[in-house]
Each structure stands twice: as structure tokens, then as C-alpha cells.
Ligand SMILES: Nc1ncnc2c1ncn2[C@@H]1O[C@H](COP(=O)(O)OP(=O)(O)OP(=O)(O)O)[C@@H](O)[C@H]1O
């Protein structure tokens with residue numbers, strides 16, 4: 001076991017039942033099939049693959065929204081289900097997910113200010129001025145005006161809500177950000193801003209797990225890449241090595257169908 005790995009999956013499988021299945025004789029399928037991968041502290045992993053290949057399932061296992069049916073999920077070298085109460089709290093604070101669909105994750109009855117300050121009060125500081133300062137920084141980081149803090153979730157566009165959920169994930173100074181398609185609903189200029197923000201976070205030592213359809217985005221931001229297909233890990237390794245010399249037919253076809261131009265440029 002390597003201590004430097006902040007998150008790992010060891011031979012993890014996750015099954016779901018099909019809609020007409022029930023109990024023991026229901027038909028189940030593997031949303032993830034025997035997946036092993038690890039993320040070193042301070043590094044970055046991009047997860048790519050077609051729709052339904054298991055990317056979000058990996059993210060949800062990593063932040064224990066789902067439990068593995070087989071295998072182990074480790075945080076800092078320890079199986080998540082074996083963490084003590086304190087360790088579990090630490091883990092829950094340190095591993096923050098930015099969801100693919102932010103609309104379901106913000107409480108419609110809370111202003112953005114309360115949504116953002118709850119975590120800060122709980123984990124960082126109770127001092128009013130410090131909270132204020134932190135809120136200011138967060139809004140700046142994600143490129144939203146400070147005054148918007150008084151608004152409710154429904155008063156924002158989808159892209160703005162996405163940025164708020166990024167701000168919320170960052171509000172409690174996590175060690176790991178798991179971002180599930182964080183820029184796909186944003187227009188190009190905002191995308192660039194968020195991607196730059198992710199780069200800046202990495203410079204500050206945050207571990208980044210980024211799910212994206214774009215090989216260009218992943219190659220730009222992530223040291224390592226995991227290519228998923230139908231619940232299996234097709235290919236996994238250093239991003240530039242994998243993309244410049246793909247071993248699996250599936251990775252080759254992903255490269256061929258994308259606008260990614262690494263091969264041509266190099
Ligand atoms: N809670 C669930 N109940 C039943 N099936 C599920 C559940 N979550 C995921 N699945 C199924 O598991 C498979 C993998 O889903 P997952 O959401 O991980 O895919 P994905 O790679 O994130 O796809 P996308 O790019 O469309 O977001 C899919 O077939 C999906 O329908």
C-alpha cells in the first residue's frame with residue numbers, strides 16, 4: 001500500500017439492478033467491473049469514456065455516495081468503511097464533489113450566502129469578518145459578483161449554479177475535488193475561467209479528479225488518465241503516454257472521434 005495515494009479503488013465492482021429486476025432473481029449488471037486505480041496526493045486524474053461507462057459511478061464511490069459491492073475504496077490508505085468517526089469526518093471534509101447536475105444539490109430555500117457559509121462555519125471559522133472575506137474570495141474565484149450572494153438558486157442560470165457548486169466545494173478547503181463534467185454546461189469563456197481555476201487549485205496542491213468528455217481538457221489539466229468503457233477500465237496511465245501511444249482500440253477510437261490534436265501537433 002502506498003501512503004501517498006489519497007484515494008484508491010482496489011478491484012471494485014458496483015452492480016445495479018435493471019428496472020424489471022427484483023431481489024435475488026433480478027437481473028443485475030456491472031456499472032463498474034473490477035476497477036483498480038489510485039490517485040496520488042497532489043496529482044490529477046482525468047476520467048473519460050462514453051456515456052454510461054461508469055465515470056460518475058467511480059466519483060460516487062470515491063465520496064461514498066455509493067458503496068462498493070466488491071473490492072475496497074481507500075482514503076489515505078484506509079478502507080472508507082473502516083474509518084473511525086473522526087477520520088470519517090476528516091474524509092468527508094477533504095473529499096468534495098462537484099456534481100454533474102448541480103440543480104439537485106442546492107437547497108432552493110437557502111440563499112447562496114447561507115449555502116456557502118454553512119460549511120465555512122462548521123469547518124473553517126465562526127468569525128463573521130473571516131467568513132465575509134472567505135465568501136468574497138470564493139465569489140471572485142468562480143467569477144460571480146459578490147452581490148449575488150443574497151440570491152436564491154432559482155435566480156441563477158445553469159452555468160452560474162455550476163459555479164456556485166464549485167465555490168461550495170471549495171469553501172471548506174478540501175484536499176480533493178472530484179469534478180463531474182464541471183464545464184460542459186458553461187459557455188466557452190466561462191469554461192476557460194473554470195479550467196484556469198482548476199489549474200490554480202492544482203498549483204496550490206489540491207488533488208483533482210476530473211470527469212470530462214473532452215480529451216483536450218483532460219490532457220491540459222490531468223497528469224493521469226483513466227479510459228472507461230462499459231464499466232471496465234480500458235486504459236490507465238500517464239495522460240500524454242496514453243494519448244500519444246494508445247494501447248486499446250477503444251482509446252484509439254476515442255482519439256479518432258475527438259477534436260484532440262496532440263498527435264498532429266507532436
Ligand atoms: N443509481 C443507479 N441505479 C441504477 N443504475 C445506475 C445508477 N447509477 C448509474 N447507473 C447505471 O450505471 C451505468 C454507469 O452510469 P454512470 O452514471 O457511472 O455513467 P457515466 O459514465 O457517468 O455516463 P455519463 O457520461 O452519461 O454521465 C449506466 O448504465 C447507468 O444507467
Ligand SMILES: [Mg+2]
Nearest residue numbers: 055056100180
Ligand atoms: Mg456521469
